[in-house]
Amino acid sequence: MTTVTHAKQKRRFQPMIIHIVLMVGSFLMVVPVLWSLLTSLKAPDEVTRIPITILPGQPHWDNFQKVADLLPFMTFYWNTIVTTLVKVLFGLLFSSLAAYAFARIHFPGRTLLFLLVLSVMMVPGQVFLIPQYLLMKDLGWLNSLKAITVTGMFSAYSTFLLRQFFLGLPSELEESARIDGCNPFRIYWNIMLPLAKPGLISVAIISTLWSWNDFLWPLVVNDSMDKMTLAVGLASLQGQFTTNYPVLMAGMLLAVWPMILIFFLLQKQFIEGITLGGLKG
Amino acid sequence: MNAKQPSSINAKRSKLKRREYGWGYAMVFPLLFGMSALFIWPVLRTIYLSFTEWSDFGNYHWTGLSNYIRLLRDTAVYHSLLHTLQYVIIYVPAIVILSTLAGVLLSSKVRGISVYRTIFFLPSVLMPAAIAMSWKWILNGDYGLLNAGLKLLSIHGVSWLTDSRTVLIAVVGVAVWGAVGLQAVIIISGIKGISPMLYEAASIEGAGRVSQFFRITLPLITPTLFFVSVTSLIGAMQVFDLIYMMVGTVAIDHVNTVVYLFYQQAFIKNDKGYASSIAVLLFIMILIVTALQFKLQKRWVHYD
Numbered sequence: 239m240t241t242v243t244h245a246k247q248k249r250r251f252q253p254m255i256i257h258i259v260l261m262v263g264s265f266l267m268v269v270p271v272l273w274s275l276l277t278s279l280k281a282p283d284e285v286t287r288i289p290i291t292i293l294p295g296q297p298h299w300d301n302f303q304k305v306a307d308l309l310p311f312m313t314f315y316w317n318t319i320v321t322t323l324v325k326v327l328f329g330l331l332f333s334s335l336a337a338y339a340f341a342r343i344h345f346p347g348r349t350l351l352f353l354l355v356l357s358v359m360m361v362p363g364q365v366f367l368i369p370q371y372l373l374m375k376d377l378g379w380l381n382s383l384k385a386i387t388v389t390g391m392f393s394a395y396s397t398f399l400l401r402q403f404f405l406g407l408p409s410e411l412e413e414s415a416r417i418d419g420c421n422p423f424r425i426y427w428n429i430m431l432p433l434a435k436p437g438l439i440s441v442a443i444i445s446t447l448w449s450w451n452d453f454l455w456p457l458v459v460n461d462s463m464d465k466m467t468l469a470v471g472l473a474s475l476q477g478q479f480t481t482n483y484p485v486l487m488a489g490m491l492l493a494v495w496p497m498i499l500i501f502f503l504l505q506k507q508f509i510e511g512i513t514l515g516g517l518k519g
Numbered sequence: 520m521n522a523k524q525p526s527s528i529n530a531k532r533s534k535l536k537r538r539e540y541g542w543g544y545a546m547v548f549p550l551l552f553g554m555s556a557l558f559i560w561p562v563l564r565t566i567y568l569s570f571t572e573w574s575d576f577g578n579y580h581w582t583g584l585s586n587y588i589r590l591l592r593d594t595a596v597y598h599s600l601l602h603t604l605q606y607v608i609i610y611v612p613a614i615v616i617l618s619t620l621a622g623v624l625l626s627s628k629v630r631g632i633s634v635y636r637t638i639f640f641l642p643s644v645l646m647p648a649a650i651a652m653s654w655k656w657i658l659n660g661d662y663g664l665l666n667a668g669l670k671l672l673s674i675h676g677v678s679w680l681t682d683s684r685t686v687l688i689a690v691v692g693v694a695v696w697g698a699v700g701l702q703a704v705i706i707i708s709g710i711k712g713i714s715p716m717l718y719e720a721a722s723i724e725g726a727g728r729v730s731q732f733f734r735i736t737l738p739l740i741t742p743t744l745f746f747v748s749v750t751s752l753i754g755a756m757q758v759f760d761l762i763y764m765m766v767g768t769v770a771i772d773h774v775n776t777v778v779y780l781f782y783q784q785a786f787i788k789n790d791k792g793y794a795s796s797i798a799v800l801l802f803i804m805i806l807i808v809t810a811l812q813f814k815l816q817k818r819w820v821h822y823d
Contacts, residue, residue, distance in 0.1 A: 252728065253627075253629045253630075256624055256627050256629050257629060259624055260624055260625070260629075260635045263621060263624075263635075263639060264635055264638040264639065266696070267638050267639055267641055267642060267696075267700065268638060268641065269657075269664075270642075270650075270653045270654060270657055270696070271641065271645075271653065273653070273656070273657060273664055274652075274653045274656070277656060285662060286661075286662050287662075288661075288662070289667065289670075290662060290664070290667045331549075332549045332550045332553065333550060335546045335547070335549060335550065336546060336547040336549070336550035336551070338546060339542070339543045339544075339546035339547045340547065343539060343540075343542060343543035343546070344539075344543075345539070345540040345543030345544060346540065348543065351547060351551060354551075354554075354559065355550070355551070355554060358554060358558045358559065358562075360806075361558075361562055361802060362753070362756075362757050362798075362801055362802055362805055363757070364757065364778055364781050364797075364798045364801060365561070365562055365565050365798045365799070365801070365802050366557070366558055366561040366562065366565070367561075367785065367798070368561075368564075368565060368568060368785055368791050368794060368795055368798070369560065369561035369564040369565055369568070370557060370561050371785075371786075372564075372791075373556070373557070373561070388553075388557065389557050391553060392550055392553035392554045392557060392558070394554065394558070397550060421538075421542060422539060422542040422543070422546070423542060423545075423546065426546070447644060450646065451645075451646035451647065451648075453646070453647055453648060453760045454759060454760065454782075458786055468646070469646045469647075469648045470648075472646070472648040472649060472652065473648045473763075473764055476648075476651075476652055476655075476764065483656050483662075486652055486656070487652070487653070487656065489652075490648075490649045490652045490653060493646060493648070493649055494644075494645050494646060494649045497644045497645070497646075498641070498644060498645075500644075501640075501641070501644045502637075505637055505640075508640070508644070509636070509640065509704055512640075512643065512701055512704055512705075513704055513705060513708045
């Protein structure tokens, strides 16, 4: 009897410890975002007061207006959305085409070409950076959205993931289509792509996240304000207005809210995408 | 293939096969074309450029090994290597331990666990520029939230990002904060792969949660932990965004890592030849360290 009640007590006690630890962890995870939000609503002299105040005396929504006056945020949104959409859509097309061929068509040299694609994943980005920059310069593409976009349209990583996905799909449908005389492209387009939808969505989400947050490449190929993405624009804000923290925090929130929103709407796909995409760290 | 088959069928079949090959090549072509131009050719060109010297107007000429000789003599290189090493040595164990802890807790069956997972994951969707900005404000020496909190415990906090003693650990802390949820998700997927029967058997034998963790969970997720440590190490060796945005001119000398040095040489000082040799150095280092990890994995990773 005693052991049973003991076990029962333990069963009630352990979840409580878990809850406490997870609550502390969750608190640490949200505090910076929450603090940015609270700061963004304060007056400039309010944040340099000691002792610090937690809540804003009166919400200063005008900080958001101020930061939008300082920087062309609408242009940043447009640039970020356009480059992200083009990168993700073309990236998916090129990667899935190649991934299907690598997975299902037995053409000579297939393994070698696939290894070539894989080897690119091993190389740190800095090794590509200078020649990519010089290429953009030679093409006259510096300070254009083309330069920001083009390198993101070809992903070894997405190809690798989608090939894995295609390999896991059943081949019966494909074979009957082939007997009916469908060519490989039509099999890919009409049969395999719809089947690969979950994989495509995961890859699309992870690519969207990387593209939205990408920093070094858009920083390097562009220094004009009207071609900046949110990540780089935000960094430039910091360089110019280091002291006005409420305005800085307002700018930071303007840059991150779309991703946070998409994350809350598509949590499951996000986490699946990240689990797949964890490799890139 | 059947030798008795009429040759016309054979011919037809090989024609079909050749057509299929054609489709295969056509389908991989767009990707391979782009990758060759933007990734494979650049690797070769960086290696070539590392043997060149650049003049002010963007002209360059072959100088043999002189960039590499300069690399060996440059104290800035040794400093950047030291800082990268320090960063990696703190970051990798911290992220592996904390994300394992978070992963184990987040895969327990308590109420509201999916809410916790969502919250832990939140930092992973934020851009490094935003993370840097937010934390810079929290770590501010005079008005920062952290020092205000420490004051309640009667601890006098320093100016974390300008003090040479704390700047590195502060950046590592922020990087860990930003990545722990993401790595935890990967570890959760590793834990999900463990058969529940093992835990049932263990609890019948009276093993507590802690001993279950050390005897079952930990050994069985070593492949996942290996994956997390390899990718975290590669990522940590390339740290740039956070340092570029969080650390000002005051303390940068204490945290300028290899990639920071590379960025400076390539795009601020415009010495693209020397910068290329730094990139090659980084690549070689990553290859060596990763190979080492793969070699050492036999000692602690269990594959069944």
